[in-house]
Structure formats: C-alpha cells, structure tokens
Amino acid sequence: MVHRNHAKGSIGTVPMRWHGDRLELLDQRLLPGEEHWITADGASAVAQCITDMVVRGAPAIGITAAYGVALAARHAGAGDWKSEVEQAIRELAASRPTAVNLFWALERMDGVFRDCDALDEATRRLAAEAQAIHEEDLAANLAMAGHALDVMNPERPLTVLTHCNTGALATGGYGTALGVIRRLHEERLLTVVHADETRPWLQGSRLTAWELARDGIPVMLNADGAAAALMARGQVDWIVVGADRITANGDVANKIGTYSLAVLARHHGVGFMVVAPSSTVDMAMASGEEIPIEERDGIELREIRGVPVSPDGVRVFNPVFDMTPAHLIDAIVTEKGAVRNPNITGMQSLFGACKG
Ligand SMILES: CSC[C@H]1O[C@H](OP(=O)(O)O)[C@H](O)[C@@H]1O
Numbered sequence: 001m002v003h004r005n006h007a008k009g010s011i012g013t014v015p016m017r018w019h020g021d022r023l024e025l026l027d028q029r030l031l032p033g034e035e036h037w038i039t040a041d042g043a044s045a046v047a048q049c050i051t052d053m054v055v056r057g058a059p060a061i062g063i064t065a066a067y068g069v070a071l072a073a074r075h076a077g078a079g080d081w082k083s084e085v086e087q088a089i090r091e092l093a094a095s096r097p098t099a100v101n102l103f104w105a106l107e108r109m110d111g112v113f114r115d116c117d118a119l120d121e122a123t124r125r126l127a128a129e130a131q132a133i134h135e136e137d138l139a140a141n142l143a144m145a146g147h148a149l150d151v152m153n154p155e156r157p158l159t160v161l162t163h164c165n166t167g168a169l170a171t172g173g174y175g176t177a178l179g180v181i182r183r184l185h186e187e188r189l190l191t192v193v194h195a196d197e198t199r200p201w202l203q204g205s206r207l208t209a210w211e212l213a214r215d216g217i218p219v220m221l222n223a224d225g226a227a228a229a230l231m232a233r234g235q236v237d238w239i240v241v242g243a244d245r246i247t248a249n250g251d252v253a254n255k256i257g258t259y260s261l262a263v264l265a266r267h268h269g270v271g272f273m274v275v276a277p278s279s280t281v282d283m284a285m286a287s288g289e290e291i292p293i294e295e296r297d298g299i300e301l302r303e304i305r306g307v308p309v310s311p312d313g314v315r316v317f318n319p320v321f322d323m324t325p326a327h328l329i330d331a332i333v334t335e336k337g338a339v340r341n342p343n344i345t346g347m348q349s350l351f352g353a354c355k356g
Pocket residue numbers: 056057058059163164165166167170171176177203241242243244253254255256320321
C-alpha cells in the first residue's frame with residue numbers, strides 16, 4: 001500500500017486503499033464536507049464507483065480499475081474464472097471513455113491475466129500488478145515535478161493557476177499538475193495557487209482547495225470566469241493543468257474549460273504547461289479530434305446538491321472535457337521528461353513512434 005511520506009512534504013490524501021480482498025475508495029462526491037470511504041468488493045462495484053465519480057482523475061481511475069481486475073480474480077469461481085476476469089475487464093473499460101489511463105491499465109492487467117494458467121497464480125499476480133501500477137504512478141508524479149521545475153526555471157517565487165483537481169486525489173499520490181505545485185511550495189518557490197472553481201462538478205473548489213489547504217499550501221479560489229481577469233492583471237506566471245489523454249501530435253484532452261485557459265494564456269503571454277504520466281499519452285491516436293469526449297447528465301448543471309439552479313426542463317450541453325491543440329501548449333511534462341512546443345516530432349522523440 002502507498003502511504004509513505006515524500007521526503008520534503010506530504011504526498012497528500014491517496015484516494016484508494018487496497019486490502020487484498022476489497023478496495024476502499026474515498027468518496028470524492030462528498031468532499032469537502034464528509035470524508036467517507038466506500039468499500040468495493042468486486043469489479044462491478046469498482047466500475048460503478050468510476051462511472052459515478054466516487055473516484056475520478058485519469059491516473060486514479062486507471063489504478064482503481066487495475067485493483068478492480070485484481071478483485072475479479074480474487075472472488076472468481078474456480079471453474080469459470082477466466083470468463084469472469086474477461087467480463088470484469090470489459091465492464092471496467094465501459095466505466096468512462098476519455099481518460100486513456102483506464103485503458104492503459106486494463107491492457108496491462110489483461111497482459112498479466114493472459115499469461116496465467118491457474119486461478120491462484122492469477123489472483124497473486126494481478127494483485128501485484130495493480131499495486132505496481134499504483135506505486136509507479138506515485139514515482140512518476142514525483143519525477144515529473146522535477147522536470148516541470150526545470151522547464152519553469154524559476155528565479156523568484158511564482159504564482160500559478162490550475163484547473164480541476166490533479167492532486168493526490170486524482171492519482172496514486174502527490175499529483176500531476178498539483179504535484180508540480182507541491183514541489184514549488186516545498187522549494188519555497190510558490191507565492192499562491194489560484195484554483196479555478198471548475199464548474200460544474202467543482203473539482204477545484206471542493207477538492208483542490210481542500211487538498212492544498214490541508215497541506216498548508218497557499219490557495220485562492222476563483223470562479224472560472226475570473227481567470228482572464230487574473231491574467232490581465234499580471235497575476236499569473238504559469239497555468240499548470242493535468243490531462244486525460246495526449247495524442248501523438250501533442251493535442252490534449254482535459255477538464256472542460258482547459259481550452260479557454262490556453263487561449264487566454266497565449267493572449268496574455270502566460271506560460272501554459274500540461275503535466276501527466278506517460279500512461280496518459282496515446283501515441284496510437286493521431287490527433288485530439290479523435291478523442292472520445294464524455295458528456296454527462298445535464299443534472300450536473302441544472303442542480304447543485306439537489307437544489308435546482310436553472311429552469312425546469314432546460315436543455316443542457318455538458319461535455320466534461322475539451323481538447324487543447326498542441327500549438328497553444330508551451331510544454332507537456334511527464335516522468336520521462338518534457339516536450340517543449342509539442343508537435344509530432346517532439347512527441348515521438350520522447351514516446352517512440354506512433355503505434356496506430
Ligand atoms: C490528474 S488528471 C486529473 C484530471 O481528471 C479530470 O477529470 P475528472 O475529474 O472528470 O476525472 C480532469 O480532466 C483533470 O485534469
């Protein structure tokens with residue numbers, strides 16, 4: 001289990017706890033009001049938790065799905081275990097469409113599963129693989145923060161704006177973009193983090209502000225629409241965001257509102273950095289136009305905690321991700337290093353040739 005502290009600071013609140021025969025997930029729908037852990041004892045329960053956003057964030061759903069496959073083997077019947085694990089992988093793959101980390105983790109689990117001849121071997125090896133995916137994600141986050149600071153090369157403390165939640169809660173610990181922010185804070189190179197509220201699910205106000213405040217990192221919350229005013233006042237040095245899928249040409253799918261931030265950053269001469277593990281890179285997909293963008297129920301906009309905030313029956317457009325073209329991005333940073341001014345050549349030099 002991953003619960004250790006980073007040498008200089010906290011790795012934050014890791015949203016999953018593996019117990020061998022069950023997985024506990026911190027219910028992120030209830031934060032910051034309530035810290036409630038849900039127990040999932042099978043792959044179907046895990047898939048439902050991903051769909052319902054009990055757990056969310058691209059790396060976190062990959063890790064969680066991997067544990068879901070491990071649970072499928074752990075609880076499979078001796079006779080039919082292969083078809084039970086195959087069914088679990090299919091069910092988990094259908095839980096959310098955009099973050100490629102989910103499919104990356106399931107492919108990795110599937111590779112181990114295909115190599116197993118007996119159920120006890122599968123149970124042992126799938127659990128070990130899920131834990132390895134989890135451990136590697138934390139290590140990647142710690143490494144990418146270092147690469148990000150090399151790109152920023154700060155000569156004075158910086159003011160950073162971020163969107164959504166890319167912290168420990170969205171990963172196996174420490175965070176991606178929020179990991180960079182943690183590292184700046186650890187190095188005394190952070191003035192303040194401006195956290196976009198991130199409508200409609202409020203990952204920024206409910207999760208990012210909670211994580212940062214909990215770890216004593218200075219944070220100031222703003223409505224999404226206030227980001228432009230902050231930039232116009234010269235109060236943002238870098239925008240640092242995560243990613244759900246990065247294509248072979250350097251296009252990036254991330255939380256809805258990211259694209260408008262990138263346009264604003266270019267207009268105001270503010271640096272725009274995307275931080276993600278290499279498991280978010282999909283070299284089989286040529287460009288961002290091909291990324292499946294999840295649309296969620298309009299109720300997420302029509303109501304806040306059951307209270308209507310729009311007229312009855314109003315039609316809603318609720319894509320939960322958008323695509324930022326590579327030409328608006330100054331750097332994509334992963335644990336393997338950084339691609340500055342991303343394009344296909346730069347992406348291939350770090351991640352290898354397109355697989356598609
Ligand atoms: C560390 S990636 C976090 C990533 O997750 C997001 O979405 P969601 O909360 O819907 O899973 C978002 O795009 C973030 O950048």
